[in-house]
Amino acid sequence: xxxxxxxxxxxxxxxxxxxxxxxxxxxxxxxxxxxxxxxxxxxxxxxxxxxxxxxxxxxxxxxxxxxxxxxxxxxxxxxxxxxxxxxxxxxxxxxxxxxxxxxxxxxxxxxxxxxxxxxxxxxxxxxxxxxxxxxxxxxxxxxxxxxxxxxxxxxxxxxxxxxxxxxxxxxxxxxxxxxxxxxxxxxxxxxxxxxxxxxxxxxxxxxxxxxxxxxxxxxxxxxxxxxxxxxxxxxxxxxxxxxxxxxxxxxxxxxxxxxxxxxxxxxxxxxxxxxxxxxxxxxxxxxxxxxxxxxxxxxxxxxxxxxxxxxxxx
Numbered sequence: 566x567x568x569x570x571x572x573x574x575x576x577x578x579x580x581x582x583x584x585x586x587x588x589x590x591x592x593x594x595x596x597x598x599x600x601x602x603x604x605x606x607x608x609x610x611x612x613x614x615x616x617x618x619x620x621x622x623x624x625x626x627x628x629x630x631x632x633x634x635x636x637x638x639x640x641x642x643x644x645x646x647x648x649x650x651x652x653x654x655x656x657x658x659x660x661x662x663x664x665x666x667x668x669x670x671x672x673x674x675x676x677x678x679x680x681x682x683x684x685x686x687x688x689x690x691x692x693x694x695x696x697x698x699x700x701x702x703x704x705x706x707x708x709x710x711x712x713x714x715x716x717x718x719x720x721x722x723x724x725x726x727x728x729x730x731x732x733x734x735x736x737x738x739x740x741x742x743x744x745x746x747x748x749x750x751x752x753x754x755x756x757x758x759x760x761x762x763x764x765x766x767x768x769x770x771x772x773x774x775x776x777x778x779x780x781x782x783x784x785x786x787x788x789x790x791x792x793x794x795x796x797x798x799x800x801x802x803x804x805x806x807x808x809x810x811x812x813x814x815x816x817x818x819x820x821x822x823x824x825x826x827x828x829x830x831x832x833x834x835x836x837x838x839x840x841x842x843x844x845x846x847x848x849x850x851x852x853x854x855x856x857x858x859x860x861x862x863x864x865x866x867x868x869x870x871x872x873x874x875x876x877x878x879x
Contacts, residue, residue, distance in 0.1 A: 589634035589642020596626045596649040600656065604812050611777040618808040618843045621832055624653040657832075665828025667856040669874025670759045674861075675701040675802040675846055677768070677868035678710060680726075684865050685710040691863040692870055693717050699755065700730040701802035703768035724751040727803070729766045733757050741790055743783040745770060750787065750803070754796075759877035762853070763796035767803040780806045781813065788816035798852035798877060804868065808843045809833075821849035824873035829858030835869040838862060848873040 599606075603620055606613045616623075627649050634642030674697035678685045685707040692700060693713075700718065705711060705726050715721055718730035722738040725748035729735070734756045741750035750767040767787050770779030784807060791801065801821060807814045809823055809832075825833035825844065834841030841860070848858065848871050857874040 585637045586639040586641040589630060589637055589639040590645045592630045592633055593627075593642065593645035593648055596623070596630060597652050599623060599626075600649060600652045608777075608812075611772070614772065614777050614811055614813060617811040617813075620810045621653075621657050622842060624649070624657070627653075660826065660832055661830070663830045665855060665857045665874075667876065669856040670877050671699065671757055671762070671853075671875045672697045672872065673699040673701070673764075673800060673802055673848060673875060674870050674872045675703075675766075675804070675848060676863060676870040677703045677804040677846060677866060678705055678707070679866035679868060680704045680706045681867075682707075682865045686713055688863045688865040689713050691861070695861055695870070695872060697872060698732045698757070699764065699800075699802070701764075701766040702728045702730070703749075703766075703804045722751060722753050724748045727751060727766050727768050729753055729764060729802075731755050741765065741767065741787070743767070743769065743786045745779070745783060749783075752790075752794075757877055760798060761796075762798045762800050762877060763794060765791065765799070765801045765803070767801065767805060769804070769806045772806045784813055784816055791817060792820065796852075799850065800853065800875070801847065801849040803847065804845055805847045806845050807847070808845060809847070814847075818849055821851050822855070824848040824850060824855040824858040824875070825871070827858070828855035828873065833858060833860050833871065835860055835871055836867065838867050838869050841869060844871070846871040850875065853877060854879065 603616050606616055627646055631646055676692050686709050689710045705728050714730045720731040720735045722729045724740045727749055735753045738753040740748040741752050743750050752765045755762045755764050770783040772780040834844050835846040836843055846868055854876045855873050859872050861870045863870050
């Protein structure tokens with residue numbers, strides 16, 4: 566009589582979580598916490614502002630984490646990579662999608678000309694070629710560039726190193742005191758074909774690693790002026806030295822809306838011009854609606870221009 570030999574099948578043994586998984590998993594968790602909890606990082610010596618300003622780029626940290634998981638052959642580390650990827654996508658994915666649409670009634674542009682610009686008139690020519698109805702300029706230190714704008718736009722208001730040029734009549738122009746001891750901001754009423762708009766132009770205090778006090782003080786002064794302004798339509802243009810992702814911009818947005826976030830495609834980085842990594846140049850508004858927003862390299866300056874097409878009346 567032949568007998569049968571029973572073969573016992575054993576389930577494949579799962580690889581236990583080992584020490585080799587720890588570095589990649591911890592790195593993935595660290596990147597996730599950094600992205601999701603960036604506002605919890607103290608702003609001592611400008612650390613929080615620096616982190617906020619370049620926050621979208623921190624998503625690239627998943628690359629070394631992935632290489633670490635590959636080097637340690639950590640499947641758990643590779644799986645943990647999904648955490649920062651999902652968080653980054655939730656925070657910034659919508660920014661990459663096209664938004665806005667419709668016809669604009671007013672095109673506004675803001676440009677930091679850069680006081681060290683070797684040919685500011687060329688920058689102005691390229692800016693004018695974009696056909697904005699309103700041009701806000703900061704670091705205006707060249708009379709030839711100012712004359713070119715004067716020759717192009719029939720209405721202008723200049724205060725110190727900032728200025729506003731308009732195709733439409735302007736009134737009630739005045740400087741806005743930022744507490745710097747000299748004028749770097751102004752406001753004016755622009756009478757467009759579709760209604761009056763109160764326009765602010767500002768160049769806030771400079772910000773450098775470990776030194777953001779001047780920016781913070783001027784931002785607070787500007788925010789106080791904007792909040793006290795009862796104009797039904799308000800537009801703020803300028804170099805605010807404050808990125809869209811910077812926690813400090815919460816003093817202005819809300820109540821103002823960021824045109825790039827509302828109607829642009831992409832992050833709209835403007836600085837530095839050669840390889841933009843952040844957006845200190847802002848177009849913010851209330852009582853209006855944005856139909857498009859973009860960035861233009863006008864050459865010469867260390868900033869790119871920020872533009873927005875807006876509807877004044879629906």
